[in-house]
Amino acid sequence: xxxxxxxxxxxxxxxxxxxxxxxxxxxxxxxxxxxxxxxxxxxxxxxxxxxxxxxxxxxxxxxxxxxxxxxxxxxxxxxxxxxxxxxxxxxxxxxxxxxxxxxxxxxxxxxxxxxxxxxxxxxxxxxxxxxxxxxxxxxxxxxxxxxxxxxxxxxxxxxxxxxxxxxxxxxxxxxxxxxxxxxxxxxxxxxxxxxxxxxxxxxxxxxxxxxxxxxxxxxxxxxxxxxxxxxxxxxxxxxxxxxxxxxxxxxxxxxxxxxxxxxxxxxxxxxxxxxxxxxxxxxxxxxxxxxxxxxxxxxxxxxxxxxxxxxxxxxxxxxxxxxxxxxxxxxxxxxxxxxxxxxxxxxxxxxxxxxxxxxxxxxxxxxxxxxxxxxxxxxxxxxxxxxxxxxxxxxxxxxxxxxxxxxxxxxxxxxxxxxxxxxxxxxxxxxxxxxxxxxxxxxxxxxxxxxxxxxxxxxxxxxxxxxxxxxxxxxxxxxxxxxxxxxxxxxxxxxxxxxxxxxxxxxxxxxxxxxxxxxxxxxxxxxxxxxxxxxxxxxxxxxxxxxxxxxxxxxxxxxxxxxxxxxxxxxxxxxxxxxxxxxxxxxxxxxxxxxxxxxxxxxxxxxxxxxxxxxxxxxxxxxxxxxxxxxxxxxxxxxxxxxxxxxxxxxxxxxxxxxxxxxxxxxxxxxxxxxxxxxxxxxxxxxxxxxxxxxxxxxxxxxxxxxxxxxxxxxxxxxxxxxxxxxxxxxxxxxxxxxxxxxxxxxxxxxxxxxxxxxxxxxxxxxxxxxx
Amino acid sequence: xxxxxxxxxxxxxxxxxxxxxxxxxxxxxxxxxxxxxxxxxxxxxxxxxxxxxxxxxxxxxxxxxxxxxxxxxxxxxxxxxxxxxxxxxxxxxxxxxxxxxxxxxxxxxxxxxxxxxxxxxxxxxxxxxxxxxxxxxxxxxxxxxxxxxxxxxxxxxxxxxxxxxxxxxxxxxxxxxxxxxxxxxx
Numbered sequence: 001x002x003x004x005x006x007x008x009x010x011x012x013x014x015x016x017x018x019x020x021x022x023x024x025x026x027x028x029x030x031x032x033x034x035x036x037x038x039x040x041x042x043x044x045x046x047x048x049x050x051x052x053x054x055x056x057x058x059x060x061x062x063x064x065x066x067x068x069x070x071x072x073x074x075x076x077x078x079x080x081x082x083x084x085x086x087x088x089x090x091x092x093x094x095x096x097x098x099x100x101x102x103x104x105x106x107x108x109x110x111x112x113x114x115x116x117x118x119x120x121x122x123x124x125x126x127x128x129x130x131x132x133x134x135x136x137x138x139x140x141x142x143x144x145x146x147x148x149x150x151x152x153x154x155x156x157x158x159x160x161x162x163x164x165x166x167x168x169x170x171x172x173x174x175x176x177x178x179x180x181x182x183x184x185x186x187x188x189x190x191x192x193x194x195x196x197x198x199x200x201x202x203x204x205x206x207x208x209x210x211x212x213x214x215x216x217x218x219x220x221x222x223x224x225x226x227x228x229x230x231x232x233x234x235x236x237x238x239x240x241x242x243x244x245x246x247x248x249x250x251x252x253x254x255x256x257x258x259x260x261x262x263x264x265x266x267x268x269x270x271x272x273x274x275x276x277x278x279x280x281x282x283x284x285x286x287x288x289x290x291x292x293x294x295x296x297x298x299x300x301x302x303x304x305x306x307x308x309x310x311x312x313x314x315x316x317x318x319x320x321x322x323x324x325x326x327x328x329x330x331x332x333x334x335x336x337x338x339x340x341x342x343x344x345x346x347x348x349x350x351x352x353x354x355x356x357x358x359x360x361x362x363x364x365x366x367x368x369x370x371x372x373x374x375x376x377x378x379x380x381x382x383x384x385x386x387x388x389x390x391x392x393x394x395x396x397x398x399x400x401x402x403x404x405x406x407x408x409x410x411x412x413x414x415x416x417x418x419x420x421x422x423x424x425x426x427x428x429x430x431x432x433x434x435x436x437x438x439x440x441x442x443x444x445x446x447x448x449x450x451x452x453x454x455x456x457x458x459x460x461x462x463x464x465x466x467x468x469x470x471x472x473x474x475x476x477x478x479x480x481x482x483x484x485x486x487x488x489x490x491x492x493x494x495x496x497x498x499x500x501x502x503x504x505x506x507x508x509x510x511x512x513x514x515x516x517x518x519x520x521x522x523x524x525x526x527x528x529x530x531x532x533x534x535x536x537x538x539x540x541x542x543x544x545x546x547x548x549x550x551x552x553x554x555x556x557x558x559x560x561x562x563x564x565x566x567x568x569x570x571x572x573x574x575x576x577x578x579x580x581x582x583x584x585x586x587x588x589x590x591x592x593x594x595x596x597x598x599x600x601x602x603x604x605x606x607x608x609x610x611x612x613x614x615x616x617x618x619x620x621x622x623x624x625x626x627x628x629x630x631x632x633x634x635x636x637x638x639x640x641x642x643x644x645x646x647x648x649x650x651x652x653x654x655x656x657x658x659x660x661x662x663x664x665x666x667x668x669x670x671x672x673x674x675x676x677x678x679x680x681x682x683x684x685x686x687x688x689x690x691x692x693x694x695x696x697x698x699x700x701x702x703x704x705x706x707x708x709x710x711x712x713x714x715x716x717x718x719x720x721x722x723x724x725x726x727x728x729x730x731x732x733x734x735x736x737x738x739x740x741x742x743x744x745x746x747x748x749x750x751x752x753x754x755x756x757x758x759x760x761x762x763x764x765x766x767x768x769x770x771x772x
Numbered sequence: 773x774x775x776x777x778x779x780x781x782x783x784x785x786x787x788x789x790x791x792x793x794x795x796x797x798x799x800x801x802x803x804x805x806x807x808x809x810x811x812x813x814x815x816x817x818x819x820x821x822x823x824x825x826x827x828x829x830x831x832x833x834x835x836x837x838x839x840x841x842x843x844x845x846x847x848x849x850x851x852x853x854x855x856x857x858x859x860x861x862x863x864x865x866x867x868x869x870x871x872x873x874x875x876x877x878x879x880x881x882x883x884x885x886x887x888x889x890x891x892x893x894x895x896x897x898x899x900x901x902x903x904x905x906x907x908x909x910x911x912x913x914x915x916x917x918x919x920x921x922x923x924x925x926x927x928x929x930x931x932x933x934x935x936x937x938x939x940x941x942x943x944x945x946x947x948x949x950x951x952x953x954x955x956x957x958x
Contacts, residue, residue, distance in 0.1 A: 004851040010803075011809035100800075179876070180878045230876045485876055486874075660922045660924045686819070688817075692921065695925035698925060
């Protein structure tokens with residue numbers, strides 16, 4: 001990476017791929033239209049064009065993501081649209097040419113007859129009685145409607161409670177925006193009779209399954225390789241129709257075909273996320289303890305259900321996990337997925353948890369304000385506290401041991417020690433609006449099959465398998481089905497395995513992202529890899545370590561129990577002279593198998609599958625913002641994270657995940673939103689319109705670690721890849737509202753933009769003037 | 773008819789002659805015609821900076837320059853930073869590694885070339901020789917030229933500041949104005 005030898009899909013060597021072709025897509029300019037004809041004649045005759053494909057010429061392939069529940073409406077996502085397009089950017093044809101420039105030229109020669117239809121671009125419009133139906137199967141444009149929890153006692157509780165908080169919360173549609181867009185290169189291997197697809201993906205095996213299902217191939221005939229992947233953040237944990245289309249073209253032409261998404265396609269035609277609305281009622285007693293929670297959750301999932309996890313991911317996650325770190329005695333939650341004429345959504349980093357944390361943290365603040373209590377004290381009265389773990393909530397989730405109370409207490413102490421309140425007061429005296437906000441949350445990570453199966457997905461993820469194999473020189477190859485893309489898995493996995501085998505981490509090489517190499521696995525998302533993939537690798541390494549001990553014991557004539565593996569050698573405890581190099585053990589096992597007992601011969605390797613129930617990491621975030629009352633501009637001024645992901649395997653990697661996550665979460669609160677005009681045209685089509693945070697919008701993030709080891713993880717580690725993104729929006733929003741505390745305005749949506757602040761301040765000034 | 777031009781240029785000290793189409797960007801030419809794939813394309817409209825290379829001493833977005841504009845020029849890419857493809861890392865590259873300044877690594881070449889060009893600029897060198905090493909604040913401003921989606925930028929800022937301080941000419945002691953807090957040594 002540092003010397004320019006990274007190997008991303010777009011970097012794959014064209015010189016070793018004679019006849020490499022380049023793909024470009026013809027995309028819909030309409031948010032909703034019937035397709036009445038496509039004429040590819042002019043494009044096909046274009047200089048340098050090798051082929052033009054439509055749904056008809058590919059045999060109408062599609063992807064179908066399924067949830068096996070009556071409340072779920074299955075809808076197909078065509079690889080190329082055939083009778084109808086449902087969002088601007090939907091692909092209808094694929095042009096393949098000698099050169100990427102020529103391919104793009106030729107897309108302009110594809111003649112499409114469109115019959116534009118009325119479009120729906122908001123959930124309200126989609127739910128209107130006279131709304132056009134996007135999918136014939138879906139009444140009211142609703143693809144999922146799940147009453148996840150209900151409780152007969154709710155009516156009584158709300159009738160008699162000291163305080164009822166009613167509020168609506170909303171978060172804007174955002175883009176995951178990996179710096180490398182999506183990309184794939186498909187080639188037909190004539191000798192192996194196999195379609196080899198290099199894809200920038202988090203889930204190589206699911207891409208293989210998707211391509212095989214869509215094109216009617218056995219999975220053996222497809223090999224998916226994820227080379228270096230330039231960020232994913234959930235955008236690449238679903239299968240893109242473009243990936244399938246390019247694979248189909250390579251199969252037809254029997255030539256290598258490459259597609260690299262440009263930024264406009266990435267912003268308009270890939271997948272978005274996080275567009276949600278919550279209508280919530282919460283009952284509190286006079287001491288600020290929550291008694292009941294009732295939530296209507298709606299997610300705008302765009303035009304299609306993404307493969308394989310379906311569009312139910314967001315509403316299911318939200319409805320299941322809303323109570324979070326708080327003890328909610330009575331709960332009702334309904335989650336819906338609404339389809340609109342916008343790009344489909346994928347499980348972007350955090351998946352509903354940035355929103356549900358925002359809801360709960362705002363509720364705590366609102367209850368505290370109404371009851372004139374300290375908001376942190378209200379949180380303490382509701383947090384699952386020491387002595388209560390494992391805690392099974394009203395949502396039937398069991399929370400393993402965490403430091404919910406401790407992290408809040410420590411964050412509060414550190415904020416005071418660092419004199420944030422004094423600084424806030426000084427800034428206020430200087431005419432600025434300044435505020436401090438907190439958020440408490442946990443992050444359910446590393447869900448295995450037992451947990452995932454409750455969702456009833458036709459393709460239920462969870463387990464992962466690792467193979468640990470020592471070669472004759474004592475070096476180690478680890479294969480996993482997880483698929484890191486910047487999380488430092490090469491380092492972390494090497495540490496886990498090396499530690500158990502007594503070798504140096506540099507001697508351990510991780511091989512991932514190749515479906516021919518690894519057993520079926522579920523890739524990297526949902527903060528699962530170090531716990532599940534790393535746990536499998538750790539257990540496999542233990543088996544290999546046992547093999548090494550027994551071989552060493554037989555060669556040194558000792559008991560295996562007395563052999564310890566460390567520093568590259570097997571040693572007998574208490575005997576400084578009895579040692580044998582691990583490289584030598586490996587050499588003997590492979591090259592002189594006859595020297596060891598029969599049951600120890602033939603390789604040093606093990607394959608283990610790990611399928612844990614899941615484990616919760618947790619954190620408390622504190623943010624300080626400063627607002628310019630003249631412009632409404634909001635600056636992130638200070639940021640503190642007290643986090644607990646159990647055993648920290650590599651502090652640098654963990655801190656990197658936290659910082660990157662906080663950056664995305666804070667940007668969701670302050671900057672980012674995908675916009676459409678009233679007619680359904682996307683207007684966030686470049687990085688001038690879609691504001692990704694630069695270093696100038698950020699401040700240093702202080703990170704403090706607590707360590708509550710997990711009982712449900714091989715290494716004691718808990719997943720933590722999403723926590724930063726989950727906790728930041730609520731902390732920043734609470735800080736903004738604290739900064740606005742002299743006004744009547746409270747924001748319950750993200751992002752809060754300068755114009756929101758300015759308008760609110762203007763209203764306040766006018767009201768005051770009117771009153772005076 | 774393709775509008776093509778014969779050009780020559782130096783890339784990392786190596787001479788190249790080729791025929792390019794007028795519309796071909798410098799980035800595509802470097803990557804696909806000359807094989808310098810270390811230069812990455814993140815947006816192709818000049819915002820993200822992943823494609824930053826050094827053209828005759830100045831950092832440029834290679835997606836906003838046509839290949840033909842580099843005729844007769846000297847270009848430096850990420851492949852030219854270390855001493856040869858297998859040689860030791862440059863001090864800047866090593867600092868990126870030490871400070872965890874990269875995760876997925878896609879944007880890294882752009883940040884490296886941006887930083888390398890800045891640290892060689894006459895205005896910066898004059899300031900540094902005058903005893904004003906790169907402050908964290910100034911580094912943050914510079915790093916804000918490019919986008920990274922993984923790291924939150926802190927490691928990149930730290931790596932840049934560390935490299936600048938290590939390269940500080942010896943004998944140029946820091947002169948902090950009286951009463952001002954010392955710069956953050958993070």
